[in-house]
Amino acid sequence: MKVSKVLIIDEQDNYLMMWRSNHPNFPNDPDLPGGTIEADESPEVAAVREVKEEAGILITPSELTHLYTGTEYSTHQTEYSLYMIKVPARPTVTISWEHSSYEWLPRDKFLNAAKNASDTYMHMVHDVVTGL
Numbered sequence: 024m025k026v027s028k029v030l031i032i033d034e035q036d037n038y039l040m041m042w043r044s045n046h047p048n049f050p051n052d053p054d055l056p057g058g059t060i061e062a063d064e065s066p067e068v069a070a071v072r073e074v075k076e077e078a079g080i081l082i083t084p085s086e087l088t089h090l091y092t093g094t095e096y097s098t099h100q101t102e103y104s105l106y107m108i109k110v111p112a113r114p115t116v117t118i119s120w121e122h123s124s125y126e127w128l129p130r131d132k133f134l135n136a137a138k139n140a141s142d143t144y145m146h147m148v149h150d151v152v153t154g155l
Contacts, residue, residue, distance in 0.1 A: 025059070039056070040125065043121060044120060076119055
């Protein structure tokens with residue numbers, strides 16, 4: 024399995040954090056918009072599709088900055104990809120059934136939530152963002 028997600032940062036350097044609904048995987052956990060890469064997709068195309076589906080935000084692959092791809096954080100050898108986009112103005116967020124809420128967080132609060140998540144994907148996000 025491969026997963027691709029996007030770190031979205033607004034013009035005030037706040038980070039979009041979403042909280043899962045009673046999703047089958049990691050219910051009520053902090054999350055980023057993104058998800059499973061389909062067989063015919065590149066990680067960038069999957070990230071763009073998932074951001075639209077889960078947050079209602081339109082972006083393009085060329086706007087993404089690649090931050091990480093690897094399996095070392097996954098206990099099941101899932102390949103994680105992480106991208107970042109810094110938007111010029113905070114977009115309107117329209118959440119799907121997969122998330123119950125979202126918040127724009129300053130870097131320190133975002134990192135704390137990622138560090139304390141159950142999902143190892145978010146542990147990777149914490150480590151990658153800490154290194155930026």
